[in-house]
Amino acid sequence: MSVERLPGIYDCDIHPAVRSMADLEPWLERRWIEHFRTYGAIRNQHYMSGAAYHKSQPNASRRDAWPPEGGPQGSSLEFMRTQHLDQNGIGFGILNPLVSSQGVRNLEHSAALCRAINHWQAEQWVAGEPRLHASIVVPYEDPETSADEIRHWAGDRRFVQVLLLSRTSMPPGNKRYWPIYAAAAEAGLPVGIHAFGNSGWPVTSSGWPSFYMDEMVGHAQTSQSGLVSLVIEGVFERWPELKLVLIESGFTWAPSLLWRLDREFDILRSEVPHLKLKPSDYIRRNVWWTSQPMDEPENKRMLGDIFAWLGWDRIMFSSDYPHWDFDDPTRVIMFPATDEQRRQFFVDNARGVYGTR
């Protein structure tokens, strides 16, 4: 089946990389430059750099994505243009930096790194490339400082969302994080929660599994827990206008989770009198998902069922460029879909959440 590319599609998940942490020095005080050189950026996991569950490929990225001029995959704007933006017809790409900063245990250091990364995005990436848009990276384990960071950039059109990582040290709906949602709502910005981070807890509810494969499959479950928390704690009741995007979390799990949530809510309603709507009503009003990684059933039409059950209005294309498990936009909808549905998926839904070019 040949799939026509829609011109100027939205890509809701692109990962820019630093060539090294020295790239951030223009926006860091001397104190933090020295601190990083001496102590690094220590997180809730084993290594000074890299990930506890070793990736399957260097930098968890495509092997054909190393820029010709050198540097890690995703570190060259020029190469990102040729290999991805131009090649795949991206008209509106959202940057989600996964550079060491969020979840760094020294909260002041975390805040300094986040501020620097936000400058780096705005000045090194967005300024020179109108197709790219930045996310406000915040030190979420310090919610008040995160709110300050959001307010600092609010109104700056280079930024289209607030970014959190999925593995927070408490479930993300917990009241301690509410200053973040308050500031995002006030600024009229969506909140994107991207898989990864280091909560400090084992990556499953039954301890630490052995394999990177367990971790990658497990992101679906971990993101489910985050969504449940946001709904049940009442974040969407408190901020009915807030838009929440689950990024790189999978989405085929969502219909069955919504059925389960509604059923449990029905039985246990007396525990949560602050909720005025049922969980699926909140979710269908406030939550969107990005499409990557697209699941691969043997019968691709089953994906069509999931889209129909969850709603074609809720899922937005994302590539995850330059990571290895990325999705090519021409290969991602391989089941019957109308032109209208494709347009929703590649353009309209994201335009509704993030705005226009």
Place this chain on the structure above:
Amino acid sequence: MRIDCDIHPGVSNTAALFPWLNDHWRELSVVRGIEDLASINYPDRSPLTVRSDWRVDKGRPGPDAATIGRQCLDPFGSDIGILNCLFGVQTLFADDLAYAYVRAVNDWLRAEFLDRDPRFRASIVISLENVEMAVDEIERCAADPRFVQILVLAGTAHPLGKRLYWPIYKAAVKHNLPIGIHAGSELRNPPTALGWPSYYLEDYVANAQGFQYQLTSLFTEGVFNRFPALKVVLLESGWTWLPPLLWRMAKYWAGLRFEIPWADRSPAEVVRDQVRFSLTPVDAPPDVDQLRRLFDHLGSDQLLLFSTDWPHAQFAGTDVFPPGVDPALQEAICAANPLATYPRLGGAR
């Protein structure tokens, strides 16, 4: 024929088990005030823990065979009921204390239920705090053919696929006992990978994610390859989440095969061969057509085992099946599937 694969007898307090503790453990329990081991997995008076028409004024529902026979087997027309005791012995940290209570629970099941009504079968309760002692307890109870399964919880200290647990699977296969993984947690880890939720509602929903992590671990670690005769039953887990999990597992396996080169069957094949799910809760879609389509996604009529999950409140009246399940499939779920899963039921036709 109908076999109910998930019924919960009620231990009202530790004193109910005293007849099966020796002097030392009994007196220690009294002296220290160890009155109850019920965990936060099922708060006694939550609307989910006991359906309103099954409530009791004192103690907990289902303390004996007559009660469960009258309130569960008879009204649902079940010929056999498999008892899964959820009294929280898995919470105990000290190996010997844990096993005093584990043995007492299994002895209580035998004396109060298996010996009193031939319709009852039971799962052998174990604690994973000490794997050697777990194997000893399995050996002890397996001699009695009315024990048909080994019971563990969905939330464990380590993922169930890890090799430290393999002596239990070896014993399970030796004695034709499926491993039953039941909703609930040992609480060695918080209910989610993000820590402790604020509401019980979240804890209970989180069981589904817990089962998904466990199934993934059992697959990646090669438990199904090493023990091709092992059956694993997910109890009170829900099952409508299964197809998307299998798709995601297969996708990542294709690129990460080098981490788990022993995997010789796809996740879907492994589940069809060796994994089953109790029916209740269904967590059904609101629409009959969606449910029918979901059965297509599952790709097998052999996965589900009839259960009421008595006395939990999962459905109204006797409407265990949601609308849209073919009568022929219902029959298989009620009898053929459980009989194929639990070899020790073999004499029960």
Place this chain on the structure above:
Amino acid sequence: MARRIVAPVSEFAPGTRRRIDVDGRGIVVFNVKGEYFALLDKCPHNGGSLAQGVVTGLLQSTTPGDYSYTRQGEIIRCPWHGWEFDIKTGRSFCTGIHARARPYPVTVEPGSAVAEGPYRAETIPVRIEEDYVVVDA
């Protein structure tokens, strides 16, 4: 089908690979321990360029904890999602996925049968100097 020259044998050492374009289709040729094999340069999964993948051996296991690593240099991993293909046959190694990279027949022809000059198969006075590798594409 047309025959296309890939490279002189002498310049195409074991453990290396070449990629050529034939009418818009990429073909990647590998020298595996002195033998030549070629694949369409398009992973059957999502179209990634196999030419940019990493060559490895084949890891197999009969049981958890047991590892047998053989056939080093005979397996290509797609640079995108890491799917593995037997360079010699195109066969992939994941039983849940039924995909095969399209193999192309490769022959080694002596230098006298083809034109001199790099990578051309036109009929031009022949200079016999060394063997060439050619492809039917």
